[in-house]
Amino acid sequence: MRLTLIALPVLALILTACEGGGDPVEQAMRDASAERHAALVKDGETSGAGHASAGHATTATSGDRAFAASEAAMHERMMAASGGTVDEAYIAKMIEHHRGAVAMAEVALKESRDPEVRRMAQTVIDTQTREIAEMRAWKPAGTN
Incomplete structure (x- = not known):
């Protein structure tokens, strides 16, 4: 809990x-x-299936396993992303964070049959992809 x-x-x-x-x-x-x-x-029911509760690990669910690769890749890429300034590092890390969200949403679109989950996943893909493009286009102030 x-x-x-x-x-x-x-x-x-x-x-x-x-x-x-x-x-x-x-x-x-x-x-x-x-x-x-x-x-x-x-x-x-706060512990949830597949989550650690009170220091006890539980077995991963099929839902957890479906996202394991995309989560691991996102965390690895976020940790590796860097920049010379806080601004540059933020942009680099957030691009990877958003890429991870898109990857997870793609898993949901592939695996889910729930129309609402599929709608939300598509919304995540659309908005996060647009935001990735905005962040890639960003230039530090004074460098235009």
Whole structure:
């Protein structure tokens, strides 16, 4: 339960940093996720399948395994991304973060049959791909 309680605020911070806060579809996805988590907490199901709880590791689910490669690649590329300034490093790392989101959404499109999940995955692909292009086009102030 402690892991879940710590992970949620961290996830919220990451989502806020990535999303810029203004997209109503993405806000609705965040709200729905928070509502689902609140329901799980209320029902006493905070550990979730495949997650560590109270220091005990559990077996990965088929859902966890479907995303394992894309998650590992994203984390590896984010750690390797760098820049000479905070701005450059931020852009490099966020490009890799967004590439990871696109890869995970592609897994969801391939594997999911739920129309809402597929819609959300396509939205992630569309928005994150656009944001990757924006970040790649970014030039430090004064270098235009």
